[in-house]
Amino acid sequence: MNSPARITVVGASAAGLSVVEGLRRAGYAGRVTLIGDEKHLPYDRPPLSKQLLSGEWDVARLQLRDGEAIEALDLDLRLGVAAVALDARNREVALADGSRVGYDALVVATGAAARRLPGTEGVAGVHALRTLEDALVFRQALRTRPRLAIVGSGFVGAEAAAVARELGSEVTMVTDVAVPLADALGPELGRMLSEVHLEHGVSIVAGIPVEEILAENGRAAGVRLADGRVVEADEVLVGIGARPGTTWLEGSGIPVGNGVECDSTLYAGSGVWAAGDVACWLHPRTGEPTRIEHRTNAAEQGLTVARNILAAPGEAVPFDPVPYVWSDQYDLKIQIYGRTRGADKVRIVEGSVEGRKLVALYGREGRVCGVVGVNLPRATRTYRALVAEAAEWDQAVDTTLIGRTA
Incomplete structure (x- = not known):
């Protein structure tokens, strides 16, 4: 040693x-x-x-x-x-x-x-969600059922939106992308999750960047969008990555x-x-x-x-994982194996968007690079091996579809 x-x-x-x-x-x-x-x-x-x-x-x-x-x-x-x-x-x-x-x-x-928006340092009611202290302060704020504006539509923002709605807050999610979570899940699943949030009462303003956080007397009062619109809010959560x-x-x-x-x-x-x-x-x-x-x-x-x-000299091993991440939003359990960002192909191989229970394969440059499951945890795990071996896309999809119809 x-x-x-x-x-x-x-x-x-x-x-x-x-x-x-x-x-x-x-x-x-x-x-x-x-x-x-x-x-x-x-x-x-x-x-x-x-x-x-x-x-x-x-x-x-x-x-x-x-x-x-x-x-x-x-x-x-x-x-x-x-x-x-x-x-x-x-x-x-x-x-x-x-x-x-x-x-x-x-x-x-x-x-x-957590990335911060310029000019928000010291403004009360502007939150990030990265540390335990962040979460405790934000949780206390949600107890008053505020009007909440969420800047960003990644997993943290989407999860916080779901919790805030369940606690009775009025929630508006603002994002500069056309379809929330489409960068991670593709447009079809991104639209499905957007529909779920809309059904639970979240307002979504998509495709418009935030210009600034508005403040009155040192406290957040809302966000101004690049097109001049204002979303009034008592609390603002900034979820724009890290x-x-x-x-x-x-x-x-x-x-x-x-x-x-x-x-x-x-x-x-x-x-x-x-x-x-x-x-x-x-x-x-x-x-x-x-x-x-x-x-x-x-x-x-x-x-x-x-x-x-x-390890002895020359015996260190490369790190070659199959990444795994999950997200809970309302009654949806979303699981991701591998890397889905940058995929050039997406194919639903089990279940359906309409039923909101599905498994989707993601491909890049002719190889399987990821799998996403929604409310099908056991089935999703069975596709992990295809991600681990970077299986050839056409063969993996054909085999999977034959298995579905057999």
Whole structure:
């Protein structure tokens, strides 16, 4: 076993936790430091816009591990303090409290931060939904059943819209795309989900960018659209994506672009690895730089990084996953395996849009690249293998359709 004396992990969410657990399971007995800018023990983020926001779950249920399990990992645990700089030459991480932490191997697992609209800093009633504090503040706001404007129509915005409607808020979703979620699911499924939101009382303003957030006396009052229209609101949720958490790496010499730039084994050079939303690695099959903001991806990357740090020279393994993500909206359970963005073909192979129970295959350049299921979880899983092997499109579709009619 390759055994660096000190391993430091910056980022105490799913990816960082996965790294330190992977190290200990593999028998690593050296010093492990886990640094997190939030004061909480590692917690699960997907429920923030679902079960926690609705009140179905309490905060304690979000914890990925309890205090006893964390203690058993024998960590130098630094919570509530952010990493502010990296000295890669001397292998030291500078923290916001003035302390410095040395390492022989470093894992960057600093995730991603919600993108903000310019000019909204300090404006009351303007929300993001990325951290536990974000979710708790927004949940409290929804208890007053406000008029809510949601800027953006990605999964977080769509999930929040569903919860807000179920809690009795008046909701308007504003997006600059013609069909919400079409970039991820294609226009047919995007239209289906739009219809579901409309049926539940969500107003959708599509194809028009937001020009600015309106404020009165320091508090959100609505949004102004590029065509001059105004959507009045008491609360505004901004869900326009996230940016990788790499600001603290500026000037370090570690390659940063759309995240920490890594090779196929998640290694960035100079003793630095990356895992989770912040990692942009060369996909071993496509050769393309790839960054994925999925909970399961973070955990899988963390385990791969732990394994590769301890691997003998030349024995680090490429990270070659089948990404998985899910979304709960009203009574719909949406599951996605693989990559659907950029697909040039979509084919429903089970169920139907009309019935709102279906499985759809997604293809790119003649190969299966993804599968989406709506309310058919068991059937959806059976198509995962086609994604994993990047099956030839025509043969996969023909075989599937023959199976349906047999």
